[in-house]
């Protein structure tokens with residue numbers, strides 16, 4: 001471990017157990033000295049409370065090799081444009097961070113620690129600012145909701161069209177979305193469920209998660225004609241057009257969205273690759289897009305679809321977690337894999353694929369949460 005990294009980790013242990021208080025102080029410090037910055041953050045901050053502080057601490061602590069994170073930090077800086085973050089805000093936030101740490105570490109804090117956090121923060125801030133400044137896209141697009149269809153109790157399929165100019169993306173990518181009319185300043189990521197098209201429309205498949213702030217607004221409140229905000233596309237779960245391998249897609253619930261986009265792209269050029277889609281859900285109702293998938297499978301001879309339910313004894317078809325269902329088929333020795341869904345579903349599927357000796361380089365995945 002390098003000296004900088006040792007200092008950062010060592011000093012963090014001094015405040016680690018008081019994280020909540022550190023976060024409270026950190027935000028109070030920012031908002032007291034710069035009240036206008038409060039408007040950048042969500043109205044209610046309890047869910048979010050430690051989000052920014054936690055993110056900064058993780059970034060600073062991962063700074064062993066800043067160049068390795070160059071691309072991530074540039075992307076993060078670019079992405080911060082959607083929060084209306086300006087270069088001068090970085091000093092305010094960096095100052096509040098140091099003051100919060102000093103205050104709660106007490107006497108054990110040293111000049112060396114101060115220097116280490118200041119240096120690490122500045123390296124990160126510089127890379128984020130450079131990323132933001134190099135971005136030629138708008139900070140976000142306003143997108144008008146064209147259709148809103150409830151497909152299951154908790155699931156909606158929404159199409160919208162960016163208003164200023166088309167949003168360029170690749171099938172399999174995702175974007176941050178805000179529903180400003182209902183949940184201002186709360187952004188969450190959703191995958192595009194279609195490949196780019198001439199009309200410039202984009203489709204989302206959203207599941208409302210319990211009391212989830214943004215997903216429940218998108219499913220239960222958003223209406224045709226509303227304006228959403230959509231930020232620049234991210235993600236690398238796209239097709240390798242040069243690969244000649246057959247394809248296996250494994251989707252859980254609305255994890256189908258990016259898989260559907262990949263299938264749509266394949267319908268435009270594929271003649272030679274078999275594509276097997278495994279679509280898993282809790283029960284029959286949650287297989288919200290199965291009729292569409294079946295229509296595609298009837299039309300394209302290279303496409304097969306296997307639905308599976310993990311919690312519906314009456315379902316006539318595969319039973320069990322979709323990852324386990326994949327293992328009942330095969331062999332999968334020479335396929336490209338795409339996996340998308342909740343963290344538990346993705347984790348389970350990756351474990352199964354590892355047991356089946358599928359090389360990790362052949363697997364691309366997106367997870368709806370940390371794994």
Ligand SMILES: Cc1cc2nc3c(=O)[nH]c(=O)nc-3n(C[C@H](O)[C@H](O)[C@H](O)COP(=O)(O)OP(=O)(O)OC[C@H]3O[C@@H](n4cnc5c(N)ncnc54)[C@H](O)[C@@H]3O)c2cc1C
Nearest residue numbers: 174188189190191205206207212213214215216254257368
């Ligand atoms: C790369 C990526 C792509 C994504 N694509 C899609 C997509 O296409 N469609 C889609 O529906 N979602 C997608 N998500 C998930 C989405 O970004 C949100 O996390 C989700 O909609 C919940 O946001 P929320 O604001 O409603 O919930 P929050 O307000 O963030 O959370 C509210 C509460 O819900 C609970 N909760 C949060 N997540 C889960 C969970 N996974 N399971 C159970 N409880 C949970 C938590 O306890 C939390 O306290 C994607 C996520 C990522 C990272």
Ligand code: HEM
Nearest residue numbers: 037040041048051052055056059083085089090093124125
């Ligand atoms: C080293 C510097 C910084 C790092 C590493 C960092 C990192 C992050 C990360 C990872 C997130 C979560 C993103 C998401 O969930 O989409 C976030 C959110 C956010 N950041 Fe930063 N950030 C930094 C500086 C700043 C600055 C200077 C501001 C300006 C005030 C800022 C404002 C915000 C806001 C408003 C959010 C959303 C908060 C929320 O949803 O509660 N960030 N940051």
